[in-house]
Amino acid sequence: MKLSLAAEEVATFYGKMLEHEYTTKEVFRHNFFRDWRKEMTAAERKVIKRLSKCDFTEIHRHFADRAAARRALPREEKQRLKEEAEKLQQEFGYCILDGHREKIGNFKTEPPGLFRGRGDHPKMGMLKRRVLPEDVTINCGRDSKVPEPPAGHQWKEVRSDRTVTWLAAWTENVQNATKYVMLNPSSKLKGERDWEKYEVARRLKGVVDEIRSRYRADWKSREMKARQRAVALYFIDKLALRAGNEKEEGESADTVGCCSLRVEHVQLHPEADGCPYVVEFDFLGKDSIRYYNKVPVEKPVYRNLQLFLENKDPGEELFDRLTTASLNKHLQDLMDGLTAKVFRTYNASITLQGQLRALTRAEDSIAAKLLSYNRANRAVAVLCNHQRAPPKTFEKSMQALRSKIEAKKQQVAEAKAELEKARAGHASREDGSFLEKRRRRLEKLEEQLVRLGTQATDKEEGKQVALGTSKLNYLDPRISIAWCRRFGVPVEKIYNKTQREKFAWALDMAGEDFEF
Numbered sequence: 001m002k003l004s005l006a007a008e009e010v011a012t013f014y015g016k017m018l019e020h021e022y023t024t025k026e027v028f029r030h031n032f033f034r035d036w037r038k039e040m041t042a043a044e045r046k047v048i049k050r051l052s053k054c055d056f057t058e059i060h061r062h063f064a065d066r067a068a069a070r071r072a073l074p075r076e077e078k079q080r081l082k083e084e085a086e087k088l089q090q091e092f093g094y095c096i097l098d099g100h101r102e103k104i105g106n107f108k109t110e111p112p113g114l115f116r117g118r119g120d121h122p123k124m125g126m127l128k129r130r131v132l133p134e135d136v137t138i139n140c141g142r143d144s145k146v147p148e149p150p151a152g153h154q155w156k157e158v159r160s161d162r163t164v165t166w167l168a169a170w171t172e173n174v175q176n177a178t179k180y181v182m183l184n185p186s187s188k189l190k191g192e193r194d195w196e197k198y199e200v201a202r203r204l205k206g207v208v209d210e211i212r213s214r215y216r217a218d219w220k221s222r223e224m225k226a227r228q229r230a231v232a233l234y235f236i237d238k239l240a241l242r243a244g245n246e247k248e249e250g251e252s253a254d255t256v257g258c259c260s261l262r263v264e265h266v267q268l269h270p271e272a273d274g275c276p277y278v279v280e281f282d283f284l285g286k287d288s289i290r291y292y293n294k295v296p297v298e299k300p301v302y303r304n305l306q307l308f309l310e311n312k313d314p315g316e317e318l319f320d321r322l323t324t325a326s327l328n329k330h331l332q333d334l335m336d337g338l339t340a341k342v343f344r345t346y347n348a349s350i351t352l353q354g355q356l357r358a359l360t361r362a363e364d365s366i367a368a369k370l371l372s373y374n375r376a377n378r379a380v381a382v383l384c385n386h387q388r389a390p391p392k393t394f395e396k397s398m399q400a401l402r403s404k405i406e407a408k409k410q411q412v413a414e415a416k417a418e419l420e421k422a423r424a425g426h427a428s429r430e431d432g433s434f435l436e437k438r439r440r441r442l443e444k445l446e447e448q449l450v451r452l453g454t455q456a457t458d459k460e461e462g463k464q465v466a467l468g469t470s471k472l473n474y475l476d477p478r479i480s481i482a483w484c485r486r487f488g489v490p491v492e493k494i495y496n497k498t499q500r501e502k503f504a505w506a507l508d509m510a511g512e513d514f515e516f
Helices: 005-016 026-039 042-047 057-071 075-092 188-218 224-239 299-309 324-334 340-359 366-383 394-424 429-461 468-473 477-487 497-502 504-509
Strands: 094-097 100-103 137-139 157-159 168-171 178-181 266-272 275-284 290-296
Touching: 005 026, 005 057, 100 188, 188 224, 188 324, 188 340, 188 497, 188 504, 224 290, 224 299, 224 324, 224 340, 266 299, 275 299, 324 340, 340 366, 340 477, 366 429, 366 468, 366 477, 394 429, 477 504, 497 504
Parallel strands: 137 157
Antiparallel strands: 094 100, 137 168, 168 178, 266 275, 275 290
16 A cells, blocks of 8 residues: 555554564554554544554565665775764864864764653654754854755744753653753863762761751651651662652643652561561652562651551552652751752662772782673662663574583583693603693683673563663763773773763772772
């Protein structure tokens, strides 16, 4: 069937994703089909009534063939395309900030497509519309040259706002959220912001014991509001929960944070898994990622939760006397600049530093030290609920790794046999170099086997944990850099080139004795 241009374009968005896990999800399929029908003509809607009757395989094959053709391009053509992209980068990828040439993060708007979301987002599959110049606000200096809009178009607005750091902004249609063109993470301004963020978290270290004493005392307060605030603060501190911001009705998924927890999200167990006073949490957190945790708590916290749950329906708020705004004001009163995110940053960084001390041994190989680092990072990711689904290629890549290990074991066994044979041959002194070569070969193979085993362990342990979010957003990079310098691990093993540019300030500041 020949489709109208608008309907055909939306069909290609689905066809491209045909083999993706998203297209197996009912919510994704339902949202896509509803939005696709909106783009159809009346005649098309009469014919196309059920998604299950539509065959997208030809569309999928077309894009798969195009991708294969791109991969098969000769080296010269790939180089030409790379140079064209570099020209665009030079023209649009930099700005002048306070007299300095700074790199821009991503200067391209998102192309139209199907919204994916993270976790089980209820809007997955909806149509993301094309961003037009008329949607975009430009922010630049009063005396600077305003970028030219495409021919026949004009910008929504051009302003000069020195109080913000974004260069362009527009509102996307699915979640009605504002998107920005920002400075690159390696820019001077971003580096200063990063440094300030971690310094605020370090200041918390000096007052956290006093804050904990205060919220513990408030567990017995005569005022219900103070009790609820104290228990919420305990969860934010101990479990790294987000505070939870109020949302417009129907604006986004049914995600909650600490302040917006409902009765249905919490179950109390007098005893579970051999521990007394256990709280079971089960709710959708940020980005629709499920937060599930069974955690033993202190007796006063448990008793207070029993009180908060009394005579409430499942849909009622657990902390009905508390709002995010009132909690944030209380945090500001406790310490200037304190927020729930500062608690997350502090606890994440302290956890990493403590785990690295406990797990790292100076005599270990580089591979073993990196395993210790990733285990420490995983402890933080678990604390912050940074989960991911196992990659689709996980089993395949693990099988390939296991095959390598088996092959390496065979090589080690053969090398051992050769060495024993050489020793048993009553070699003369002239054969000493031959024996030494055999010994070195065996040692090298054994090292390679250990390295492969460490790699397999790391891969298996990390298959459902996302390490990147905490490493880039919640962990003071100076902790990792100091650890690298203290234990002789190349920083390149922890941070790639882009990340080293982002944390250039930390590389300059952190000696091996740095303490968070």
